Amino acid sequence: MTTANTTARGIASVADRRMLGPDAQVDAKALVLEPGKWGRHDPFLLLAEDWFSTVGFDWHPHRGQETVSLVLEGELEHRDNRGGQGVLRPGDVQWMTAGSGLFHAEKAHEGKPVHMLQLWINLPAAHKMDEPRYQDLRGAAVPVRREEGVEARVFSGRSGDVTGPAVNVVPITMVDATLSPDAAFTQEVPGDQNGFVYVLTGSGRFGPDAAPAKAGQVVHLAPSTGRDTADELRVAAGGEGLRFVLWTGRPVREPVQAYGPFVMNTRSEIAQAVEDVQSGRFGAIPED
Secondary structure, eight states, X not given: OOOTTEEEOOEEEEEEOEEEOOOSSOSEEEEEEOTTOHHHHTTEEEEEEEEXXXXXXXXXXXXXXXXXXXXEESOEEEEETTSOEEEEOTTOEEEEEOTTOEEEEEEEGGGOOEEEXXXXXXXXXXXXXXXXXXXXXXXXXXXXXXXXXXXXXXXXXXXXXXXXXXXXSSOEEEXXXXXXXXXXXXXXXXXXXXXXXXXXXXXXXXXXXXXXXETTEXXXXXOOSOTTSEEEEEEEEEEEEEEEEEEEEOOOOSXXXXXXXXXXXXXXXXHHHHHHHHTTTTOOOOXX
């Protein structure tokens, strides 16, 4: 129920993910948030859904953004050229702040199939050259908001009285929610944040007009009615239940220049990133 100090956050649109065929890295890929729509999705840059078992994502550089990887099925093995490595299992999240740059690899552990989501978040100019860091957030360990028919794992930001452990540069809310058939859920959305919901399984209705959405669809939240207010997103599960991931974030509102895994503010900064990789300033790629 919406309280006296909040309004219901509306829904701007519901869209299908765009399925892509296999390529040299993955067996299948879908774009949930397509790159290039910087103003519409700010601070989010893209959201990809990937299925793979053999190649995955071999050594590649990043600079100027954060990547948030959520494992849905299988086990994901990650390594970087600063000594970090580990295995993520279903429900686990890796929050990587690429900052000034590093090399990174993500592959299917022991060659078994992996199904994952990866979100890219823009960093403000003042933080694009921060020291890289990792946060491995284990799904079994993150705090859970529990209500009748609802289990919501809070990785970042707040849901109800539960606060997630992720440390943010840009304020971000990330909630992985599972609803029993016909259950209801309300999530507070800060008035100064954009956001979206990606439906993983089942179906539900979202917002004050009960917009329907099902697995494989993305629900874009409408802009807030006021930057200094808090809104509420209302969700009602369908008869088969519902699992979705919600992300909201404060827009960066800066120019975006993107080239592959580099996300900066100007073309000259992109050129510098390429030069830094070629000259070895990102460090060496470890030998397998």
